Amino acid sequence: MDHTKARERESQCIQEQPPACTSACPAHVDARGMIECIRKNDFSAGFAVFNKTIPFPGIISRICDHPCQIACKRIEAGEAIRINSLERACVEYGRETQKKRLYVTKKDKKVAIIGAGLSGLTAAFDLASKGFDVELFEATHVLGGRIREFDAQQLPQHIINADLVALEDREVVIHLNTQVTNGKGGSASFDELVASFDAVYIGLGPHAVDHLNIDLSLTPSGRIEIAPITYGTSNPKVFAGGGHRYHHVAYSPITSLLDGRLAAVSIDRLLQGASLTARREQEGPFVTTLYTNTQGIEPLQAVPMSIKAEGYSREEAGNEAHRCLQCQCLECVKVCEYLAHYGSYPKRYVREIYNNDSIIMGTHLANRMVNSCSLCSLCKEVCPVDLNMADVCLDARQSMVKKGKMPPSVHDFALRDMQFSLSEAFYLVRHEPGFSASSALFYPGCQLSASSPHHVARVYKHLRSTIKGGVGLILGCCGAPAFWAGQEELFQRTIRTTAEEWERMGKPRIITACSSCYRIFKDYLHDLPVESLWTVLDNAELPEVRQVMKPKPMAIHDPCATRNDRAIQQSIRRIVAKLGVQLKELGHHPELTTCCGYGGHMSFANPEVADKVVNRRITESDADYLAYCAMCRDNFAARGKRVLHILDLIFGTGSDETARQKGPGYSQRHENRAKLKTEFLRDLWDEKGAKREPGMKLIIDPEVSELLERRMILEEDLLKVLGHAERTGEKIKDVKTGRFLARHRPVSVTYWVEYSAGEAGFIIHNAYSHRMEVSGDVQ
Amino acid sequence: MSEEKNAAPEPILLCAKCSVEMKIGKVKASYLGSEFPIELLKCPICGMVYVPESLATGKMLQVEQALEDK
Numbered sequence: 035m036d037h038t039k040a041r042e043r044e045s046q047c048i049q050e051q052p053p054a055c056t057s058a059c060p061a062h063v064d065a066r067g068m069i070e071c072i073r074k075n076d077f078s079a080g081f082a083v084f085n086k087t088i089p090f091p092g093i094i095s096r097i098c099d100h101p102c103q104i105a106c107k108r109i110e111a112g113e114a115i116r117i118n119s120l121e122r123a124c125v126e127y128g129r130e131t132q133k134k135r136l137y138v139t140k141k142d143k144k145v146a147i148i149g150a151g152l153s154g155l156t157a158a159f160d161l162a163s164k165g166f167d168v169e170l171f172e173a174t175h176v177l178g179g180r181i182r183e184f185d186a187q188q189l190p191q192h193i194i195n196a197d198l199v200a201l202e203d204r205e206v207v208i209h210l211n212t213q214v215t216n217g218k219g220g221s222a223s224f225d226e227l228v229a230s231f232d233a234v235y236i237g238l239g240p241h242a243v244d245h246l247n248i249d250l251s252l253t254p255s256g257r258i259e260i261a262p263i264t265y266g267t268s269n270p271k272v273f274a275g276g277g278h279r280y281h282h283v284a285y286s287p288i289t290s291l292l293d294g295r296l297a298a299v300s301i302d303r304l305l306q307g308a309s310l311t312a313r314r315e316q317e318g319p320f321v322t323t324l325y326t327n328t329q330g331i332e333p334l335q336a337v338p339m340s341i342k343a344e345g346y347s348r349e350e351a352g353n354e355a356h357r358c359l360q361c362q363c364l365e366c367v368k369v370c371e372y373l374a375h376y377g378s379y380p381k382r383y384v385r386e387i388y389n390n391d392s393i394i395m396g397t398h399l400a401n402r403m404v405n406s407c408s409l410c411s412l413c414k415e416v417c418p419v420d421l422n423m424a425d426v427c428l429d430a431r432q433s434m435v436k437k438g439k440m441p442p443s444v445h446d447f448a449l450r451d452m453q454f455s456l457s458e459a460f461y462l463v464r465h466e467p468g469f470s471a472s473s474a475l476f477y478p479g480c481q482l483s484a485s486s487p488h489h490v491a492r493v494y495k496h497l498r499s500t501i502k503g504g505v506g507l508i509l510g511c512c513g514a515p516a517f518w519a520g521q522e523e524l525f526q527r528t529i530r531t532t533a534e535e536w537e538r539m540g541k542p543r544i545i546t547a548c549s550s551c552y553r554i555f556k557d558y559l560h561d562l563p564v565e566s567l568w569t570v571l572d573n574a575e576l577p578e579v580r581q582v583m584k585p586k587p588m589a590i591h592d593p594c595a596t597r598n599d600r601a602i603q604q605s606i607r608r609i610v611a612k613l614g615v616q617l618k619e620l621g622h623h624p625e626l627t628t629c630c631g632y633g634g635h636m637s638f639a640n641p642e643v644a645d646k647v648v649n650r651r652i653t654e655s656d657a658d659y660l661a662y663c664a665m666c667r668d669n670f671a672a673r674g675k676r677v678l679h680i681l682d683l684i685f686g687t688g689s690d691e692t693a694r695q696k697g698p699g700y701s702q703r704h705e706n707r708a709k710l711k712t713e714f715l716r717d718l719w720d721e722k723g724a725k726r727e728p729g730m731k732l733i734i735d736p737e738v739s740e741l742l743e744r745r746m747i748l749e750e751d752l753l754k755v756l757g758h759a760e761r762t763g764e765k766i767k768d769v770k771t772g773r774f775l776a777r778h779r780p781v782s783v784t785y786w787v788e789y790s791a792g793e794a795g796f797i798i799h800n801a802y803s804h805r806m807e808v809s810g811d812v813q
Numbered sequence: 814m815s816e817e818k819n820a821a822p823e824p825i826l827l828c829a830k831c832s833v834e835m836k837i838g839k840v841k842a843s844y845l846g847s848e849f850p851i852e853l854l855k856c857p858i859c860g861m862v863y864v865p866e867s868l869a870t871g872k873m874l875q876v877e878q879a880l881e882d883k
Contacts, residue, residue: 398882441881442845766835766863769825775863786864804869805877806844808853810860
């Protein structure tokens with residue numbers, strides 16, 4: 035994964051974008067964080083969050099024009115959160131009475147602030163906090179400007195005075211009754227201030243200033259020309275803002291505060307010799323890209339105040355805070371057990387996976403995470419910006435394979451299963467008996483052949499009887515396991531072989547019963563005219579069979595590979611309707627279907643996550659499930675969910691017992707495929723199948739069988755071990771039990787078998803494996 | 814490991830090919846380019862090594878997984 039791509043994907047995830055309230059607030063108060071504290075009944079912490087951004091919390095919590103509340107997402111389900119009232123509650127119940135000691139490194143620069151309205155006060159506060167010597171010049175006898183004009187009940191004078199102590203704490207020198215002007219009647223000269231201070235901020239309120247006779251460019255209405263972003267004026271040392279810029283609109287205290295703050299940023303940058311304009315895009319109010327889903331949230335009105343003049347009581351504030359949605363996106367994490375399992379969200383995951391891919395020395399901590407994704411793309415389906423973790427994980431897997439860093443154990447078993455399907459034991463390409471050409475090729479797929487070989491035979495018979503011109507057959511594997519394992523070369527080789535066979539067979543259309551094969555052919559073999567068996571059956575007559583079972587309404591599970599194949603999903607539903615079975619939908623949209631735990635080799639890489647995925651799916655409805663992918667059916671059945679494959683309905687073999695039946699184990703799956711080929715050859719082409727080794731008879735009791743299944747040890751592995759041991763005599767005898775222990779390493783795994791010879795065959799007592807090579811030849 | 818059986822008394826094991834008792838000896842375990850000398854039961858004549866189940870599904874598995882993530 036290259037760095038730019040990783041950065042791009044990382045920045046695509048919107049989870050860390052600020053909530054709507056914060057982005058709408060000119061000062062970006064972390065209202066969500068503050069409210070979270072109130073929810074925990076910690077008003078002091080809430081106050082600290084508010085005060086971190088707002089220098090005058092008493093004032094702002096009472097007079098803010100709160101644009102945050104217009105943006106609040108709660109509006110979509112009730113009323114906006116009364117954020118401003120909650121701020122006031124934080125001040126009332128959480129304000130620290132003890133003064134904190136301030137540690138400020140003094141800077142050798144002086145700034146003059148002219149005008150002590152909210153913008154001037156904020157500029158003075160911010161610059162003094164940064165260590166500048168600040169002197170504040172106010173024409174009247176009192177600080178505050180227009181904030182003194184508010185109704186005394188809304189904003190009592192003592193609240194203002196309490197807030198302004200912060201300026202004293204920061205050693206701001208205050209000159210009251212001091213009008214700064216170059217004109218008549220002033221008590222200080224503007225030009226002298228400009229000359230004796232390193233920078234000047236003017237926050238003079240809405241009135242025209244032409245009478246002051248100051249040497250700055252003015253607008254035709256007599257107001258100072260102020261540059262956007264920097265708040266600079268025609269004099270590079272002089273900055274201005276506040277109500278002076280907004281003389282034509284209603285007073286917005288929070289905007290005045292912002293002006294003072296941003297002008298202070300410019301002054302700080304000027305005095306440090308930094309760029310005044312760089313990286314200021316995120317200042318002031320903006321529209322956040324954070325998505326918050328409010329669907330299904332119970333609408334709630336704002337909590338009323340019992341005594342309006344006193345604001346919220348603690349309890350009322352707590353109740354109001356609990357209405358807050360604590361806006362987050364997490365759309366993908368909410369629907370995906372895999373993404374939830376790792377406790378974070380894609381932005382972080384992309385970074386972890388990129389780091390995992392880039393490190394040269396040390397442990398690759400995210401290997402398992404990379405390999406645990408089912409690659410089902412449900413995350414992309416629900417993501418407001420279409421970020422797909424499947425792409426991220428697949429890229430990482432391919433990169434690991436290229437670098438030789440893919441843990442061998444993860445995909446090995448599945449890849450060997452694929453090799454089995456492509457070996458003589460199963461692989462078969464034929465025209466229909468009696469035909470030298472094919473108008474269609476039936477491609478059942480390896481897993482249906484393993485789970486339900488009898489259905490494959492029935493479907494092939496049905497297709498032969500309904501499609502003219504010969505229906506050929508391909509038994510094999512589409513290459514999906516290689517694709518999921520990140521083995522690009524092997525995958526390309528596999529699909530090329532399929533393409534060549536298809537050409538050799540005269541390029542007929544391909545009918546596949548497997549949704550994964552369908553997807554692979556559609557996506558990677560564009561010339562191949564592939565159709566789903568389900569659309570073919572939907573468009574033709576269904577086999578005439580008598581229903582054994584009249585099922586109750588069933589819940590349909592679409593395999594994740596059909597997520598965006600609406601036509602297939604609809605065909606299935608029409609077929610089921612023709613069969614007279616009632617269907618229930620799982621969730622609202624088939625596009626939001628989930629993986630069964632098998633996709634991407636999730637169940638091999640991380641059985642724990644796969645279990646969570648399957649368990650979540652099978653508990654969505656109490657109804658029996660209907661699947662049309664063999665792996666989905668078997669995975670659900672393995673966890674005790676009653677489930678049928680649609681072919682069980684089509685061929686009338688569905689019964690109460692079929693619905694309860696578990697799928698075959700790994701060994702039986704191989705056996706079923708091999709048998710299917712042998713029977714096809716015998717029954718249709720009158721040929722004997724490939725010679726199979728005259729088997730040793732193995733006797734395995736169910737408990738041992740289950741252990742073998744968990745350890746992914748096949749009967750053919752046992753046979754290899756026993757064959758080797760009996761042929762070479764290389765075995766160990768346990769004197770006490772009389773049993774033999776033998777081992778064999780066909781390729782990369784050493785299998786150990788504990789066995790004894792019985793009258794009817796070899797009795798298997800235990801088996802285990804390891805990948806480490808062990809040698810007794812030590813030099 | 815959950816599948817590990819309770820520690821049983823050390824079995825007496827014979828190499829069936831050489832008909833001698835397996836004795837503790839130095840053996841070499843290797844995986845993905847890393848090598849470890851360990852001591853296991855082996856045949857003093859042909860050198861066949863016995864890897865017990867508890868080792869294969871326990872410590873050995875852990876080391877394999879750790880090496881795979883290196």
